[in-house]
Amino acid sequence: MTRKNIVLIGMMGSGKSTIAKALSERLRIPLYSTDDAIEHGTQRKIKDLVAAKDWEHFRYVEHRAVRQLVHDHKGGVVIDCGGGVVLNPDNLKLLRENGIIFYLSAPPFVLYQRLKGDLTRPLIQVADPQAELEKLHAERLPLYEQADHVIDASDASIEGPIAQILAKV
Ligand code: S3P
16 A cells, blocks of 8 residues: 555546545545635635635635645645646646545536536536536646546446555555
């Protein structure tokens, strides 16, 4: 078993949080999330933070959260990353220093089915959330594919992705 961190990246709705929690329980290692760190650090829900400030501020706070997590945990934890963490290349560089990066891949229509009606993610509070997910997915795919491993997370069951990740750590 590796002593590196297990880092999960991918679009919102790809199952990162559920899979991260299951991995942390099965491997009995701590779980951290960039979104939780941001909410804890700012004492605000992400949607309120974005509404009060802007995305530039959010990305700045997100980068600080990544830096802190990587500084505090040099290995042996699961890190569940917000979907936009890949937008800053420095984030991936930092996460890679002591982590194995897994991209949880799922097509936009699957993401949409899972996220329909979700009010917590500001990026999809738009007239056509499915089109927005398609756009974000297309823009980010080359960044997600910089992961060490691509894991198919389109199935409803998390067992497949978990087995694939466990086989690689
Ligand atoms: C975002 C994804 C969210 C959260 C924020 C922005 C994104 O995290 O960080 O709403 O840019 O894709 P999840 O991927 O955990 O939903």
